[in-house]
Amino acid sequence: MTAGMAQSQGWVTRYFKAFCKGFFVAVPVAVTFLDRVACVARVEGASMQPSLNPGGSQSSDVVLLNHWKVRNFEVQRGDIVSLVSPKNPEQKIIKRVIALEGDIVKTIGHKNRYVKVPRGHIWVEGDHHGHSFDSNSFGPVSLGLLHAHATHILWPPERWQKLESVLPPERLPVQSEKESLHGSP
Amino acid sequence: MFFPGSLATTLKIECIVEQTYGPWWQSLHRTMLRGILGKTFRLVGYTIQYACIAHCAFEYVGGVVMCSGPSMEPTIQNSDIVCAENLSRHFYGIQRGDIVIAKSPSDPKSNICKRVIGLEGDKILTSRPSDFFKSHNYVPTGHVWLEGDNLQNSTDSRYYGPVPYGLIRGRIFFKVSQVILKSSKANQTRPR
Numbered sequence: 001m002t003a004g005m006a007q008s009q010g011w012v013t014r015y016f017k018a019f020c021k022g023f024f025v026a027v028p029v030a031v032t033f034l035d036r037v038a039c040v041a042r043v044e045g046a047s048m049q050p051s052l053n054p055g056g057s058q059s060s061d062v063v064l065l066n067h068w069k070v071r072n073f074e075v076q077r078g079d080i081v082s083l084v085s086p087k088n089p090e091q092k093i094i095k096r097v098i099a100l101e102g103d104i105v106k107t108i109g110h111k112n113r114y115v116k117v118p119r120g121h122i123w124v125e126g127d128h129h130g131h132s133f134d135s136n137s138f139g140p141v142s143l144g145l146l147h148a149h150a151t152h153i154l155w156p157p158e159r160w161q162k163l164e165s166v167l168p169p170e171r172l173p174v175q176s177e178k179e180s181l182h183g184s185p
Numbered sequence: 186m187f188f189p190g191s192l193a194t195t196l197k198i199e200c201i202v203e204q205t206y207g208p209w210w211q212s213l214h215r216t217m218l219r220g221i222l223g224k225t226f227r228l229v230g231y232t233i234q235y236a237c238i239a240h241c242a243f244e245y246v247g248g249v250v251m252c253s254g255p256s257m258e259p260t261i262q263n264s265d266i267v268c269a270e271n272l273s274r275h276f277y278g279i280q281r282g283d284i285v286i287a288k289s290p291s292d293p294k295s296n297i298c299k300r301v302i303g304l305e306g307d308k309i310l311t312s313r314p315s316d317f318f319k320s321h322n323y324v325p326t327g328h329v330w331l332e333g334d335n336l337q338n339s340t341d342s343r344y345y346g347p348v349p350y351g352l353i354r355g356r357i358f359f360k361v362s363q364v365i366l367k368s369s370k371a372n373q374t375r376p377r
Contacts, residue, residue, distance in 0.1 A: 024238075025234055027241075028234070028237040028238045028240070028241045029233065029234065029237045031237070031240075031241050032236070032237035032240045032241060033237075035240070035244065036240065072294075073293045073294065084349070084351030085327065085351070086327055086328070086349040086351065087325075087326050087327040088326070088327050089277075089327055089349070089350040089351045090277075118291065119291045119292075120289070120290060120291035120292050120293060121290075121291075141349075142288070142290040142291075142293065142349060142352060143293040144288035144289070144290065144293035144351075144352045145349060145351045145352065146293070
């Protein structure tokens with residue numbers, strides 16, 4: 001083995017070691033960040049029109065999903081949240097929180113006219129009533145399925161905005177047990 | 186009133202020391218500060234790195250869990266230590282008869298440990314043994330039916346209904362305490 005070859009082999013080993021070290025540091029940190037802090041997602045479908053995807057299939061909105069805000073499963077009425085679909089665990093759906101546990105909601109198209117949301121559950125609905133697969137179809141969802149809180153629209157640039165937690169007045173719960181916090185960060 | 190006084194005294198002492206020892210004191214100060222800052226940053230970096238590796242391991246591979254409660258006796262006793270793996274959940278390989286750990290439907294911050302009795306589409310007997318008329322129900326799509334082994338003392342799907350698949354965290358495949366119990370019994374001498 002000549003001196004040249006030994007030198008190049010040393011360079012390869014050093015590069016390999018540096019790559020492994022970087023890989024085992026960067027990948028877990030990135031994965032943990034995307035799972036626990038924030039990630040981005042493209043919205044498909046028309047169930048949240050006109051707040052999200054007003055252009056239909058021509059231009060899908062890209063939203064910022066904030067996991068850190070829901071780490072203690074705290075949501076307010078009017079928040080737009082993403083959750084694991086109760087009917088299909090491979091899919092995530094994005095809807096607005098209408099009622100929290102203890103509230104009584106007046107449903108649209110559900111088999112019962114009035115539903116009391118059980119403990120540890122929330123009632124979610126899409127803004128586009130009638131074109132939305134939401135709690136009016138599958139009932140209250142468990143808070144354990146909560147995935148993230150959608151806070152901003154990031155793309156397209158002309159729709160860059162902060163998503164407000166506003167509840168349409170006609171969808172206010174008939175009776176609420178918990179008081180919402182107003183002006184929470 | 187204590188702090189301003191002591192701060193003024195410290196600054197006064199430092200000025201005197203600087204005047205006496207001059208540049209030697211300043212360079213020592215700077216290296217000490219840099220050393221401490223460097224060590225702190227390195228410690229914080231290592232903590233973040235190991236926390237992220239731990240999160241990835243518990244989330245995607247599995248971990249060791251302690252179960253509490255009598256609802257899975259005699260299979261799993263109170264305060265038993267078990268090993269759970271999360272790969273089956275991600276690849277949708279949970280089957281009937283598996284013991285799973287899931288988030289509680291009524292309290293998302295606590296976990297429950299039950300056996301899978303039925304998958305989606307299965308016909309489940311939902312009436313209590315004391316009922317005269319037996320009632321059956323089908324498990325809806327995307328849900329599973331969980332029951333504890335200790336039927337008399339278990340709040341499970343018979344109480345809160347079918348559980349969405351998305352709440353399942355992992356599958357238990359190994360119980361640690363049983364092994365310890367068996368090996369300690371083998372070492373004891375048997376009476377004749």
